[in-house]
Amino acid sequence: MYLADIFDINKQFTFYGVYHRNPINVAIHMVCVPMILWTGLVMGTNLPSTMFPPIHIVFNDYLAFDLNWASVVAGAFLFYYYTLEPLAALMYTPEMALITLSALKFAHRPDHMAIAGGFHAFAWIAQFIGHGFAEKRAPALIDNILGAAVLAPFFVHLELLYKLGYRPELHKRYQ
Numbered sequence: 001m002y003l004a005d006i007f008d009i010n011k012q013f014t015f016y017g018v019y020h021r022n023p024i025n026v027a028i029h030m031v032c033v034p035m036i037l038w039t040g041l042v043m044g045t046n047l048p049s050t051m052f053p054p055i056h057i058v059f060n061d062y063l064a065f066d067l068n069w070a071s072v073v074a075g076a077f078l079f080y081y082y083t084l085e086p087l088a089a090l091m092y093t094p095e096m097a098l099i100t101l102s103a104l105k106f107a108h109r110p111d112h113m114a115i116a117g118g119f120h121a122f123a124w125i126a127q128f129i130g131h132g133f134a135e136k137r138a139p140a141l142i143d144n145i146l147g148a149a150v151l152a153p154f155f156v157h158l159e160l161l162y163k164l165g166y167r168p169e170l171h172k173r174y175q
Contacts, residue, residue, distance in 0.1 A: 009084045010173070012151055013158075021135065026159060028130035032123035033156045034099065039120035041103035042112055044070035063098075064105035074100040081154045088166065092157045 005011045020026055047069040055067040065071065078096050081089035106112055131137060162171040 006146065007083055012084065013155070013170075013173075020155075020159075022130075025130040025134040028126050028134070029152070030156055030159065032126050032130075033152045034095075035119055035123040036127075037153045038099050038103050039116040039123070041070040041074060041100060042107045042116035043120065044068070044073060045104060045107035046113065058105070059101065062105055063101040064108065065101060066104050066107075068104075070107070071100060071104060077150060077153065080150065084154070085158070088158055088161055089154070091161065092154060095157065096153075 020029060045066065045068055049068040052067045052072075055065070057065040059065070074096060078089065078093060081092060106116070109115070158166070162168075
């Protein structure tokens, strides 16, 4: 894959669509991909972040912001989504903010790694089962780690938007 292809929404969606045609597998992804993102952010808070200033803002009992690798990765994902499909990214921003802020708050629990790790493993296993039994093929992860790790949350969001009537011409192109 060429660098320019990473920013080509047509190539990214076409690639992703080939691996996600079965409705059962798509439904599994609609649940498990946000779970993987959330648990990944929770676990990412444990990465050393001495290069960041100690910024900690608590909004309420469920939402907090910490400047660390998890929040930087979430911001980078969102920036990338804006380069692909700005309007859809704008609609995804509140969801990403909620996922990130709740994950950063949850990470302050002493048992956050055990809980997040368990849910993370469950979600990955469910997706592999979905690909194996429903799609009858290996997941996109095997061929494109970027698509599996970075683009999947945005593609799941777009699947929901398509069901709500968002850009039917774009959706039809990738079916």
